Amino acid sequence: MPEQGPVPVRGPESGAGAGSGRGAPSSGGAESGRGRSSRTGGRGRRRPSWARALRPSGLNRAPGAVPAARQAGPYLTPAQAFDALYAYCAPALVRQAYLLTGRRDLAHESVERAFQRAWDHWPEVARDPDPAGWVRAAAHDWALSPWHRFRRRYRHPEPPPPDDHDRALLDALLSLPPPYRRTLVLYDGVGLDLPDTAAETEASTRAAAGRLLYAREVLAERLPEPAGPRELHDRLAELASSGRTRAAEPAAVRVGGERRARLWTRTAAAVTVVLIGSTAMTLHTAPTHYVPPVPPGETVRGVPPRAAPGPLSDDQRELRDRLREALLDGPERLTPEAR
DSSP states (O other): OOOOEEEOOOOOTHHHHHOOTTTTSSSOOOTOOOOOOSBBTTTTOOOGGGGGGGSSGGGOOOOHHHHHHHHHHHHHHHHHHHHHHHHHHHHHHHHHHHHHOOOOOOHHHHHHHHHHHHHHTTTHHHHHSOHHHHHHHHHHHHHTGGGGGGGGGSSSSSOOOOSSHHHHHHHHTTTTHHHHHHIIIIIIIOOOHHHHHHHHOOOOOHHHHHHHHHHHHHHHHHHSSSOOOOHHHHHHHHHHHHHHOOOHHHHHHHHHHHHHHHHHHHHHHHHHHHHHHHHHHHHSSSSSSSOOOOOOOOOOOOOOOOOOOOOOOHHHHHHHHHHHHHHHSGGGTTOOOOO
16 A cells, blocks of 8 residues: 655656656656657657647646645645646556557556556655656556457457548557557657667667567558658557547546455455465364275185085984073073083
């Protein structure tokens, strides 16, 4: 559970989703290491204002999150810091997860699970140099998990986007292997530089560059119109911004995470009790010494068969008659007969 100590407010640029040592926030759709300005890319080109759809929404775009917390005092409680981080990253993370999966329900679920995990590990996330990157990595990992294919609700595809160009771009994205798709979204969509993209995808810089070039080649072959890096970034932003991208409320996410943690705790306690009980029963009923097993019976061979008794002789018949005439009880049976 998150610790209850206050978190100091360091300003909008470092509060929720603070930048890492690279000088700019780079997660949850955070601002890229390629560009320090919110409207100028690392290659010296101007980005339209709506193209920031894949970037974090920024604290200035969530007026109810941080200003109210800053009026309360010089420190943020863990819940207030979590809410600020959620307002900063959640909308962009939903759009990124949609580009990775093509499913809006799965995108919302991935973001909620990532923030629930962040709330469970809040002391670690709050001290992380890039808390938004921590949550983004968790959301992308959940969105690209191969176990979703076995879930019944995700066996059938969702309705495609209404626009033909968006539909073609989404089909081309989903045709890429998950590592290539994630590299393309992080580099051309989010705006991370190549080393950061390689670090987040757990690959070398050369491997990340190869994946990026291959993904661009596949998209260039499958898209009806050629798209350069700038056009690709704008088209990814348009595709991610289409449809329902509203994230859940941070309080509901926190409550859901706490409820899930309690459920897992109770389940673990119940399993532990069952294991202890079964172990105690085994110790009580187990034998204390070795009992050799009884060998199975075998047929005895070479023994002659038992013969039936023949007729009685004269002496045997006389003895039988005498025994029948003698008394069966009384003192006479115990008195020796004199001869």
